[in-house]
Every structure is written in C-alpha cells, then in structure tokens.
Amino acid sequence: MNKPLEEEYVLKKLREFKSKDLSYFSGRILGSMCSEPHPLSKKVFMDFIETNLGDPGLFEGTAEIEEETIKIIASLLSLDNPYGNIVTGGSEANIMAMRSARNHHIKTNNIKHPYTEPFELILPKSAHFSFKKASDILGLKLIEVNLDNEYRIDIESVKKNINKNTIAIVGVAGTTELGMIDPIKELSQIAIDENIYLHVDAAFGGFSIPFLKYIGYNLPNFDFSNEGVSSITIDPHKMGLTPIPTGCIIYREKKYIDLINVDTPYLTVKKQSTIVGTRLGAASAATWAMLKYMGKEGYSEIAKSCMINSNFLADALIKEGFNLITKPQLNIVSFNHPKIETEELAKAIEEKSWKVSISSCPKAIRIVMMPHIKHVHIMNFMRDLREIKSGI
Numbered sequence: 505m506n507k508p509l510e511e512e513y514v515l516k517k518l519r520e521f522k523s524k525d526l527s528y529f530s531g532r533i534l535g536s537m538c539s540e541p542h543p544l545s546k547k548v549f550m551d552f553i554e555t556n557l558g559d560p561g562l563f564e565g566t567a568e569i570e571e572e573t574i575k576i577i578a579s580l581l582s583l584d585n586p587y588g589n590i591v592t593g594g595s596e597a598n599i600m601a602m603r604s605a606r607n608h609h610i611k612t613n614n615i616k617h618p619y620t621e622p623f624e625l626i627l628p629k630s631a632h633f634s635f636k637k638a639s640d641i642l643g644l645k646l647i648e649v650n651l652d653n654e655y656r657i658d659i660e661s662v663k664k665n666i667n668k669n670t671i672a673i674v675g676v677a678g679t680t681e682l683g684m685i686d687p688i689k690e691l692s693q694i695a696i697d698e699n700i701y702l703h704v705d706a707a708f709g710g711f712s713i714p715f716l717k718y719i720g721y722n723l724p725n726f727d728f729s730n731e732g733v734s735s736i737t738i739d740p741h742k743m744g745l746t747p748i749p750t751g752c753i754i755y756r757e758k759k760y761i762d763l764i765n766v767d768t769p770y771l772t773v774k775k776q777s778t779i780v781g782t783r784l785g786a787a788s789a790a791t792w793a794m795l796k797y798m799g800k801e802g803y804s805e806i807a808k809s810c811m812i813n814s815n816f817l818a819d820a821l822i823k824e825g826f827n828l829i830t831k832p833q834l835n836i837v838s839f840n841h842p843k844i845e846t847e848e849l850a851k852a853i854e855e856k857s858w859k860v861s862i863s864s865c866p867k868a869i870r871i872v873m874m875p876h877i878k879h880v881h882i883m884n885f886m887r888d889l890r891e892i893k894s895g896i
C-alpha cells in the first residue's frame with residue numbers, strides 16, 4: 505500500500521487506464537447489450553450514490569422510489585399489484601426467480617427431503633448462461649430443450665420433458681444471441697395446465713417489446729396478461745438507458761417473494777429477498793427518472809430507431825451476399841457468409857477496429873443494435889465488410 509498521493513496524480517493515472525477502454529460513443533461496440541446511459545440517469549445516479557436499500561428504513565424516500573419504479577415497470581407488463589425489486593442485473597433477477605420456483609415446488613409438493621430427487625428446470629437452448637449459475641447455486645438439473653425453425657423454444661419438447669420433478673419452465677423474450685421471442689402464450693397454457701412456475705426472461709426485450717407494440721409493431725404478447733406467467737426479468741441497464749448495475753425482477757404474487765425472504769433481525773426491515781444485501785438505491789432512482797422523463801413516447805422512439813437501423817443493416821447484408829440467420833424480431837442482426845468461415849470473418853472485422861461477438865447457435869456474427877450505434881456507423885461497417893469480402 506502506498507503513502508497518500510495527490511488527487512491530481514490519482515485522477516491522471518485513472519485517465520490513463522480509461523484511455524485504453526472503448527467508448528460507446530465511437531460506435532465501434534457492436535456486440536454489447538449495454539449502451540451509453542442517458543445524461544439525466546447519470547446525474548440522478550450520482551445524486552443517490554450513497555443510498556442503501558439493503559437497510560431501507562434509513563432511506564425511506566429511496567425505498568418509496570423503488571416501490572414506485574416496480575409499479576411503473578409492472579404496468580408496462582400488464583400487472584397491477586406487483587412485487588419485486590430493482591437488482592443488479594438480469595443474472596441476479598433470474599437467480600432470484602429460480603430460488604422462488606424451487607422453493608415453491610418444495611412447498612406445494614410438501615417435499616420433506618429436498619434433493620433426494622432432482623429439481624429439473626426446463627429452458628430453451630437459447631437461454632442465457634445465468635441459468636447455468638442458478639443451476640449450480642441451487643442444485644437444479646437443466647433440461648435444455650430444442651428450438652423450432654425460427655430459433656424459439658419448441659413447445660412439443662417442453663411438453664415431453666415435464667415430470668413431477670419439474671420446478672419451472674423458462675421462456676425468453678429477446679434471446680441473447682438472436683433477439684427472438686419465445687411463444688409465451690403457449691408456455692403459459694402449459695404452466696396453467698400442469699401447475700408449474702413459468703419465468704419469462706425479458707432482460708433484453710422487456711424495455712423494447714411493449715414500446716414497439718405501442719407504436720404498432722406486430723410482436724407476440726410475453727407479459728403477465730398470460731395468466732401462467734409467475735415472474736419476469738426486465739433490465740433497465742440494457743434498453744432502458746440507465747447506468748450499470750440496474751436489473752429488475754417482478755413477481756405476480758406476494759407468495760413468490762415470501763418464499764425467498766430471509767430474516768434480517770437487526771435491520772430496519774425484518775426481511776430481505778434480494779441476493780445482494782447492501783444494494784444501491786441509485787439504480788432505482790435512475791430508473792424512476794428515466795421512466796418519467798422518457799415516457800412511453802421517448803422509449804418508443806429509441807426502440808423504433810434501433811429497429812430501423814437493424815432492418816437497414818439486415819437489407820444491406822443480404823444485398824452484399826451475406827446470409828441472415830433470421831429476420832430480426834428485435835434489434836439483433838446475426839449473419840454469416842456462405843464462403844467465409846465465421847471466425848475468419850470476425851477476425852477481419854476486428855482488424856478493422858470493430859467489436860463484434862460470435863453467436864454459437866448457429867455460428868454467426870452477432871450485432872446488437874443498441875442506441876449508441878448510428879446510421880453513419882452502419883454505413884462505415886458495411887463499407888469495411890465490402891472490402892473484407894473483396895479481399896477474400
């Protein structure tokens with residue numbers, strides 16, 4: 505440990521580190537689900553930086569903000585009396601939901617000796633890797649079912665895999681690799697018929713699908729209006745323009761959150777449901793600010809411009825002889841080339857200073873068309889792709 509240093513020196517050193525980072529502003533980050541936070545949300549985040557919702561009795565105003573934020577987000581998801589929390593992100597939200605589902609299964613089936621039989625979780629092959637963490641932490645056996653021709657969960661495979669050990673089914677509204685929306689209505693019917701917990705992971709799609717539907721896009725209904733849906737993950741720090749870390753978990757009923765509450769005797773509240781203990785109220789305040797400031801119209805504009813850019817890129821790629829993996833349902837465009845290996849293509853793209861990611865199923869270059877990517881960036885990207893193609 506060093507002796508105290510001058511503030512100027514400390515800040516200069518930090519600037520040197522930061523200068524090695526990429527910026528969203530450059531438009532070069534093409535494979536991220538995060539974006540530049542809105543200036544207002546950054547300001548509000550800083551204003552609430554010291555608030556701790558791990559001990560909400562000390563920060564009663566901020567605790568009210570969290571409650572209101574949950575209500576506003578739930579209203580977007582067709583739910584009037586929600587329970588839930590603003591959390592650190594999609595992973596924490598998904599792990600919380602899986603804890604509720606497992607405990608619900610134990611309770612409703614009156615299981616006296618848990619883990620003598622496996623706890624099985626049915627989810628699509630396209631589900632995010634946070635469910636692997638949930639599986640490891642909670643001792644769940646993952647039953648990864650097939651996808652249909654459009655890379656959505658295959659309903660027949662779900663039905664075939666249900667048994668008395670199934671603790672939950674997961675559907676995704678905006679898959680990580682392709683942005684596809686699973687048929688939640690059909691999953692909901694199965695969940696009702698079989699009396700099984702259904703969780704919807706809308707970490708990515710949650711802040712765009714409701715707004716796109718509002719302005720007339722024809723997208724499937726993924727929310728609580730499907731009676732079988734027990735909980736939804738929806739992340740403000742993806743398409744909601746808030747700073748990291750801001751996730752959100754919403755439950756249909758109080759019983760699901762009661763099932764994961766632990767006693768916290770010496771705090772100002774007596775129970776806690778989140779994985780994280782000490783947790784920032786700044787995330788709730790920044791989300792509240794964005795919801796109020798943007799309104800339905802503001803978020804619709806953002807979601808729409810990302811879709812316009814996605815479709816523009818998709819058309820341009822087809823014209824240049826690339827294969828689109830699927831027509832973009834949300835703002836993710838995945839493609840490969842009939843004559844170029846995807847890894848080779850990715851390497852050539854990176855050499856031209858773009859940051860893309862490779863999806864695994866199927867193998868393709870994956871562009872997440874976040875708000876920081878503008879038309880001019882797409883034009884420059886296409887120019888580079890043409891050059892790469894002509895050089896091979």
Ligand code: 0PR
Binds near residue numbers: 536634676705706
């Ligand atoms: N559910 C879905 C559908 C997701 O896509 C993600 C993350 C999560 C849950 C987990 O969310 P947190 O990362 O907030 O816990 N999806 C992105 C991914 O893994 C996250 C990401 C963000 C990756 C920015 C890269 C990046 O630069 O692809």
